[in-house]
Every structure is written in structure tokens, then in C-alpha cells.
Ligand SMILES: Nc1ncnc2c1ncn2[C@@H]1O[C@H](COP(=O)(O)OP(=O)(O)OP(=O)(O)O)[C@@H](O)[C@H]1O
């Protein structure tokens with residue numbers, strides 16, 4: 001079975017009716033190292049897309065490229081978010097344009113309480129979810145609003161990192177391994193929250209090593225291998241395709 005996506009078809013789509021997020025022929029480098037090797041994909045509004053692949057496949061590099069972090073350098077390609085050209089923007093401009101990246105290390109700010117971490121995110125307009133709404137979504141954070149953020153458990157820190165992204169008015173949530181190192185019961189809790197966020201209309205790209213859990217949540221899946229897309233289809237198709245799972249996901 002040939003699972004490589006038809007890039008020519010993506011090209012036409014990108015020209016005529018850009019998806020909510022459209023990545024077109026993106027090439028990214030760390031210095032001389034050529035990592036993301038010309039990938040094209042679309043994400044539709046309100047979808048959860050799982051971005052999967054082995055260690056070193058280029059998942060984090062793809063998220064960092066979309067977030068315009070500067071390292072990696074995107075040397076070619078276009079990135080459109082809701083008709084806005086992210087590829088011409090700095091990371092700050094991309095954030096203002098509605099991009100919310102929750103990096104793998106969560107970046108909770110030391111010396112600040114839970115609430116101060118959230119308030120800091122709300123300094124820059126446009127402001128997103130209110131504190132009340134965030135505490136409704138994450139009751140654990142409400143209970144611990146006066147606790148220093150870095151003293152939270154791993155799962156609670158992940159919740160704070162997601163809440164902080166929502167505290168700004170974002171259009172696209174990029175999550176890099178939100179389940180990493182967390183007990184299954186906490187993963188359940190975060191998964192439930194991500195479903196709820198989706199019901200509120202959020203569009204999400206989810207990078208996960210825990211492919212089974214990610215596929216349970218996602219509408220679609222994109223599989224990367226050495227910086228190229230080897231599959232773009234529904235999550236159900238991946239779950240049904242044993243050889244694909246064995247070859248690229250080791251599940
Ligand atoms: N700052 C960097 N400088 C140079 N090379 C890097 C840098 N960061 C990542 N790489 C390389 O880029 C490739 C892709 O890395 P990336 O972090 O995107 O993979 P990943 O799919 O997120 O993997 P993992 O599942 O292990 O997180 C790897 O070969 C990695 O060694």
C-alpha cells in the first residue's frame with residue numbers, strides 16, 4: 001500500500017481554499033542539518049491531528065517551525081494559519097496571530113504561583129479564556145491557585161502549561177508530548193480536557209510517543225519518518241493498518 005500523500009493535490013488545495021492550518025513544502029534546518037524535508041499538510045478548523053513517528057523523526061522540529069522559533073530555520077515553504085502567513089512572521093507575531101505552543105518541557109515560570117503564571121499570559125492582548133473558565137476546565141489548578149507553579153506535580157504542570165496557552169486568545173494549540181511521564185489516570189484527565197477544549201472549537205496538533213492514546217483522541221494522523229510524511233489519513237486507518245503501525249510507530 002502506498003501511503004505517501006499526493007502532494008500535487010495538496011498544492012491545489014493550498015492555492016484555492018487554504019485549510020485552517022496549511023503547511024506547504026516546508027524545509028527546516030538546524031545549521032547545516034537538513035531535518036524537515038519538504039512536508040505539506042492541512043489541518044481543518046476544530047480538528048485534532050496527531051503528529052506521530054519514531055524518535056528523531058522531526059515532530060518537535062515541525063512544531064517549532066510552525067511556531068517560528070528561529071531555530072530550526074525554515075528555509076523554504078509556506079505556513080498559513082487562518083489566512084495569515086506565519087512563514088513571514090517572527091515567533092512573537094505568530095503568537096499574536098493565534099499560535100499557542102506547549103513545549104515538551106512545559107516552561108512553568110519559577111517563583112510565580114499558578115495564578116500568576118496564568119495572569120502573565122493574559123498581559124498581552126488579545127486575552128483568551130478567563131481565569132474562572134480555566135479553573136472550571138482544570139479544577140486542580142483552581143484548588144492550587146496560590147501554590148508555586150514549579151511545585152505542582154508533573155500532570156498538574158502539564159495542565160498549567162495548557163491553561164497558560166488558552167489564557168491567550170489562540171486559534172491553534174500545538175502540544176509536544178503532553179502525556180510524557182504521566183500516570184495513565186492523569187493522561188485520562190488531560191485527554192478528557194483536550195476533548196472538552198475541542199468541543200469549544202479549538203484546533204489542535206498533538207505530538208505524542210504514546211501513539212495509541214493519541215490515536216484514540218485524534219480525528220486524523222500524520223506520520224513522519226526522517227523528516228518526510230509517510231502517512232496522512234484518519235486515525236482509524238492507522239489503527240487498522242498493522243504494517244504501518246509496526247513500521248513507523250512500533251505498536
Ligand atoms: N537543536 C538542534 N540542533 C541540531 N540538531 C537537532 C536539534 N534539535 C533536534 N535536532 C535533530 O533533528 C532531528 C529531529 O529531531 P526532533 O526533535 O524534531 O525529533 P522528534 O520527532 O521530536 O523526536 P522525539 O520523539 O525523540 O522527541 C534529530 O535527528 C535531532 O537530533
Ligand SMILES: [Mg+2]
Nearest residue numbers: 059060061176
Ligand atoms: Mg520531540
